[in-house]
Amino acid sequence: MARNTHRDNCANAQNPGCVCSGCGGALHGWQGWTRLARDVPSARDDRRRRIEARIERNQRTDELNFNARNRQALVDLARLDITEHLWDTDPKTPPAEPQAQTGDLSDPALSSSDLRRLSTLGDKLMAEPWKEIDADIDRQIKNQQTALDVKRRLADHTWCGLLVALIRWIEKIDTAVQIVTDKAKEFVKDFLVDHLSGLPGKLAEIVVDIVIDRVWSALARLVEAHFPLLGDDTLRALRMLALFACPSVERHPQVYQYTAEPLMGDALNLVSEEVKEQVSTLFNAWWRRRAPEALA
Numbered sequence: 001m002a003r004n005t006h007r008d009n010c011a012n013a014q015n016p017g018c019v020c021s022g023c024g025g026a027l028h029g030w031q032g033w034t035r036l037a038r039d040v041p042s043a044r045d046d047r048r049r050r051i052e053a054r055i056e057r058n059q060r061t062d063e064l065n066f067n068a069r070n071r072q073a074l075v076d077l078a079r080l081d082i083t084e085h086l087w088d089t090d091p092k093t094p095p096a097e098p099q100a101q102t103g104d105l106s107d108p109a110l111s112s113s114d115l116r117r118l119s120t121l122g123d124k125l126m127a128e129p130w131k132e133i134d135a136d137i138d139r140q141i142k143n144q145q146t147a148l149d150v151k152r153r154l155a156d157h158t159w160c161g162l163l164v165a166l167i168r169w170i171e172k173i174d175t176a177v178q179i180v181t182d183k184a185k186e187f188v189k190d191f192l193v194d195h196l197s198g199l200p201g202k203l204a205e206i207v208v209d210i211v212i213d214r215v216w217s218a219l220a221r222l223v224e225a226h227f228p229l230l231g232d233d234t235l236r237a238l239r240m241l242a243l244f245a246c247p248s249v250e251r252h253p254q255v256y257q258y259t260a261e262p263l264m265g266d267a268l269n270l271v272s273e274e275v276k277e278q279v280s281t282l283f284n285a286w287w288r289r290r291a292p293e294a295l296a
Contacts, residue, residue, distance in 0.1 A: 025155035026130035030122050030244035033079055037086035037115055044083060051076045064278060066285055074279045075249045081271045082240055086115040105225030118237040124222060126159055129214040136210045150207055157252050158195060163242035164254045165191040167235060176229050180220050185212065239263050250286060253294035
């Protein structure tokens with residue numbers, strides 16, 4: 001079996017990028033950020049001090065340096081601001097985590113706040129399907145090293161990209177049942193086919209089918225349970241989830257365009273004006289050179 005354990009530095013997104021075969025990227029980042037959102041305020045204050053200490057400025061002008069270190073730090077400050085919103089708007093009554101609640105997906109408590117909705121979506125669309133995907137890959141790909149390589153490949157922006165595709169589809173529709181139609185499945189599958197095109201043909205086909213089938217089964221269960229999958233609240237939660245899960249926003253223009261920008265512009269003021277201005281300054285310059293479509 002090509003099993004591997006999941007490392008804390010992946011769950012907590014300690015470094016940009018992800019090559020974790022233990023989770024194939026399905027647990028990267030978002031579990032650490034949601035855990036921080038549930039923690040005491042001093043934990044977030046400490047994280048803010050540590051992030052701000054990473055920021056580099058021109059010694060003469062005190063302006064931000066235009067480098068990868070600062071882009072990563074500013075994205076983390078935006079994420080941190082979002083965790084403050086999640087803390088502020090979550091009912092401070094147990095149980096705080098959906099896993100500790102009833103398994104009934106129709107339970108209103110699972111979507112009673114942005115944090116609980118985000119956590120439920122992360123658990124049901126990523127964490128739980130990953131267990132099945134992991135086993136399916138081991139079962140269908142007999143060579144252990146190849147199976148490990150496939151899982152590492154999945155860790156490279158597959159899940160945040162899949163969430164972006166789902167967000168873009170939900171923005172197009174007006175009924176929940178349209179989420180699980182064949183047309184919707186093909187829309188998301190097209191992303192996976194393109195994203196995993198670097199794998200040998202037959203192998204890519206096997207992996208795409210495994211991932212899409214498991215995620216679509218999870219979506220169908222949410223729809224069947226009447227879990228709210230439409231509307232601004234769910235789109236906001238999915239955008240947060242994708243932003244938290246993305247291994248490196250500067251390498252993923254679609255995540256910036258469809259999650260970071262909408263979240264920074266959200267009427268709930270999820271991100272402080274100072275951080276928004278700094279993120280925009282650094283990333284506008286970056287995208288103009290690398291991916292102008294991110295600014296469309």
